[in-house]
Amino acid sequence: QKEVEQNSGPLSVPEGAIASLNCTYSDRVSQSFFWYRQYSGKSPELIMSIYSNGDKEDGRFTAQLNKASQYVSLLIRDSQPSDSATYLCAALTGNQFYFGTGTSLTVIP
């Protein structure tokens, strides 16, 4: 079982809609979680980090963490074509970072 799992997609949403990206992790002791965005041909860029149960909002982005169910999600409101990218979920467990394989998102104008 992989440490961090994501649906590879592709996920397509119309412009202006809410994009919902999900991630599950296997180790209950994972303490920190991160969402990165990676455009084609570029390196990952940190969008948000979350450490506590609940929601964390930053602009159009909301990260949600549910430790009991071991899932992390990222909501993108008012999706724009520029949000089209691959989104990577990562978990920090002890001193080890584990990355999911990424979900490809396409926002259709």
Place this chain on the structure above:
Amino acid sequence: GAVVSQHPSRVICKSGTSVKIECRSLDFQATTMFWYRQFPKKSLMLMATSNEGSKATYEQGVEKDKFLINHASLTLSTLTVTSAHPEDSSFYICSARSGLASDTQYFGPGTRLTVL
């Protein structure tokens, strides 16, 4: 925010030559630096983890004699691809872990290596 630089951004070399890639954390001290490679349309693959002043820890299947990592200071790590071959052509990305409360990993812009 934390900034990580990589140099060069792109390199083309002949088969058999060695290539050095530098990774620097510009505005923070990195307790740990990571090296990844990524093939087109594939996910990140961790190659090795390095801590300042100690030997790098390589992932299974990564040849430590081929991919030499030196972590000379808290702000600089280098990856040398020795005797490069066309199959080593890839996108190499470093990242640095901040030791601050956020304990986040920040990525450099990557180096695209093409071996002819």
